[in-house]
Amino acid sequence: MKNTLLKFVSFNLVFLSAAIQAEEARTNLDAHVHGVSELMVVAEENALEIQFKSPAMNLVGFEHQAKSSKDLKAVDKAASTLRQPEALFLMSDAHCKLINMSVDLSKIIDIDHQDNDHDRSSSNHKHEHNDNGKHHDENHSEIMVTYKYHCQDSTSLPSITVNLFEFFTGIEEINTMWINQTGQGGITLRHNNRTINF
Incomplete structure (x- = not known):
């Protein structure tokens, strides 16, 4: 699974340009864009891994450290939802x-506020951001x-x-990339097109 995941992650933008429609391929998957999230799905034999990455703005409505009661409630609500994958991802016929x-x-969120049993690794970067025509560096x-x-057999998914x-x-x-034992592909999911077909 690790080798397949590493191969998948190493796919370059040439593959993405071919796999995603021309309009969608213009979106750089490494860029932090509000409203746009990323999903990676890797299936191999009995293993299935789904990685979801999103600007915090998309999920909680802000990107600063949560300190106020309102912000902490938003984070708790998002965390609770993200811990319910059975509601977030509907899988057919794989018995996973x-x-x-x-x-x-x-x-x-401050580490002291987090539950002790959750991963505390982080992803944060600076980049050029366009906000009403103004370019400036921001932490996102x-x-x-x-x-x-x-899964009983991820190839049956x-x-x-x-x-x-x-x-x-x-x-x-959601810019989505997937790989399984029979192929790989990419798709941009939207509210009216939410299904990844392998």
Whole structure:
């Protein structure tokens, strides 16, 4: 699984340009864009891994450290939702059971506020950001979630319906890449097109 995941992660933008429609390929998957999230799905034999990455703005409505009661409630609500993958991802015919989950909120919440049993690794970067025509450097906080499943046979998984849009209205599209034993592909999911077909 690790070798397949590493190969998958190393795919370059040439592959993405071919796999995603021309308009969608113009979106740089490494860029932090409000409204846009990323999803990676890797299936191999009995293993299935789903990685979801999103600007915090899409999920909680802000990117600063949560300090106020209102902000902390928003983080708790997002964390609770992200810990319910059975509602977020509808899988058909693979008989998959969740074996591990990691929800990383470390860039928007103090470590003291986090539960001790969750991964505290972080993802944060600076980049040029266009806000009403003004370019400036900003720190942008991201939320990263990993779900690992054991399946009877991941090759029998024909599709996954992604319901993140239903729970997080800040998500407008999800740039998705997938790989399994029979191929690989990419798609941009939207509210009216939420299914990954393998």
